[in-house]
Amino acid sequence: MPQTIAVLDFGSQLTQVIARRIRECQVYSKIFHFSTSAEKLRQENVVGIILSGGPQSVYSRKAPHPDPAIFELGVPVLGICYGVQLMGHFLGGEVEHSKEREYGHGLLTIQKPGRLFAGLPKKVRVWNSHGDKLTKLPPGFRAIGTTENSPFAAIEDTKRNFYGIQFHPEVFHTERGVDMIRNFLVGVCAAKQDWTTRDFITHAVENIRAQVGKGRVILGLSGGVDSSVAAALLHKAIGKQLTCVFVDNGLLRKNEREYVEKLYGRHFRIDLRVVDASRLFLRRLKGVTEPEQKRKIIGRTFVEVFERSLKSIGHAEFLAQGTLYPDVIESVSIGNNPASLIKTHHNVGGLPERMKLKLVEPLRELFKDEVRQVGSVLGLPREVVWRQPFPGPGLGVRVMGEITSANLEILRNADAVLHDEMMRSGLYYKVWQSFCVFLPVKTVGVFGDERTYDYVIALRVVESTDAMTADWAKLPHDLLQRVSSRITNEVRGVGRVVFDISSKPPATIEWE
Incomplete structure (x- = not known):
């Protein structure tokens, strides 16, 4: 078992972000529910503990509290934001509501670098x-950093290796920030930096x-990043x-379909x-326009097929x-889980009992960037x-209104033009997603001397790091001009191209 x-x-x-930053330092991290017992952590070969932030006050009636015994395990502890307040509350300090809420940028003045701030500038x-x-401060602690509104923005107890930071x-x-985390991992916890891609493989x-033995494994391959990497690893x-x-x-x-057959069937020689x-999917989707109903029909039909x-x-x-690690974390369902939003992921949870299959999830310890490395x-x-994310229901949620073969063909051809131009420009791998949306709206146009009455295609191109928030990409005007010109000239049925300049929030990345 790794450290x-x-x-x-x-x-x-930001809990997942903390875990990712740790792994970026080549140290293995694992997220645990706040109530995990000290004994369980000892069994997991824990060499350091980080207490995440949280939306509650330590004095709130429903405030999440850890097992107090974690402070007696003899391993270093770093409390972040709510985490440092917990340390103060449990170890004999005092926490109060601040007259001035600190939100956004602040200036940390480091008074004593110590091991946590080693190598950092004073401000x-x-x-x-x-x-x-x-x-x-709790007994044994001293302040090592201040901000405008907090004289105890960073604290330490070097004897017990306890540290706390309010930011x-x-x-x-x-x-x-990553240097601070690395200092805690390596300088304080003496953790080995041995979490590498090849070791994981x-x-x-x-x-x-060991799990499969001589048994047979079935994998639903979509051609996306996650299922593709899972297939390659299993093979x-x-x-x-x-x-x-x-x-x-x-x-x-x-x-x-042709690409998947060529890559996996011929190149990797996977069965x-x-x-x-x-035909079955399109028949069941006929006349359906409500987005959630589309998703349910597509999901049920996929399971059946x-x-x-x-x-x-x-x-x-x-x-x-x-299944990836964020899927597992987001799907935790514990009655007193403090997270403000917990979602059930389609890759996690029980299988239909009639299938009577055991689950193999070789990527469930990895974040997306680690999956790409593997x-x-x-x-x-x-x-x-490095392909961009593609929704599970496919183009079914990119055709607004009713899904028909004709509308899908228009969307496919338009999307292929956008993809081609994004690749030619070198921007495809620099944005989070770039795709077309079919709008069931016809507008008047002119081709030559003839009047036309054709559909509208919307371009959606966004920049993001995790899809939680996103901003529309400021594409060069000449690129937008080429895409629009090619779509209206090469794709029959399209008379107008528009560019979506909505950010998330309030809009979502996908239109449905």
Whole structure:
């Protein structure tokens, strides 16, 4: 079992970011529910604990509190924001509501660098987000940094290796924040920086072989990053014991099916079964315009088609999924979980009992960026590893209104033009997503001397780091002109192209 840095989650929207920053320092991290017992952490080979931020006050009736015994484990502890307030509350200090809430940029003045701030300048811009603050230090602590409104913005107890900071080092807004985290991991916890992609692959292959034995594994391959990397990793581990099923639902991008068949069936020589269910999907979607109803029909039909394909393949014992670590964390369902939003992810949870398959999730310890690194090491091409996110319901949520074969064909051709131009410009891999949306609206136009009455295509191009927030990409005007000109000239049925300049929030990235 690798050395682990435990991140106790008290409901912060940034808990996953903390865990990612730790792994960027090549140290293994794992997120635990705030109530996890000290004994459980000891069993997990924990060499350091980070207490996340959170939306509550330590004095709130429903405030999440940790097992007090974590402070007696003998391992270093770093409290961030709500975490430092917890330390003050549990270890004999005092916390009060601040007269002036600190939110946004602040200036940290480092009084005593010590091990936490080693190598940092005396003044650092930091990001604050708190209403309460520490007003009296617990016994054994001293202040090592201040901000405009907090004399105890950073504290330490070097004897017990306890540290607390009122700001957020994990966000990009905090200067040298990753250096602070690295100082805690390496300088304080003495954690080994041995969490590498190749080590993960070696351990994952061993674990897959141990779990599967000589059994047969089925994987629903979509052609996206997660399922593609899962397929490559499983194939490396168990070879011919893996069978991949690719369902053509009629809602794919242009030439998607052919590309998947060529890459996985011929290049990687994976046992790939392609199921053409496009007519079934389109028949069930006929006349449906409500977005949520579309999603449910597509989801139910996929499960039905996938189950039917299993019968034709023969006996299998395992179902593999490309579940990632954020999916697992977001799907936690504990009655007193403090997070303000918990969602159930389609990749996590119980399988239909009638399937009677055991679950294999080889990527469930990884974040998205780590999955891409694994895919690169396994030899997947760049256009797969770094491909942009694509919604599970496919083009079904990019055709506004009723989904028809004709409307899908228009959208596919327009989307192919945008993709081609984004690749030519070198911007495809620099934005989060770039795609077209079909609008069931006709507008008047002129081609030559003839009047036309054709549909509208919307371009959606956004920049983001995690899809939680996004801003519309400021594309060069000459690129937009080329895309618009090509779509209206090359795609029959389109008479107008518009560019979506909505940010998230308030808009979502996808239109449905």
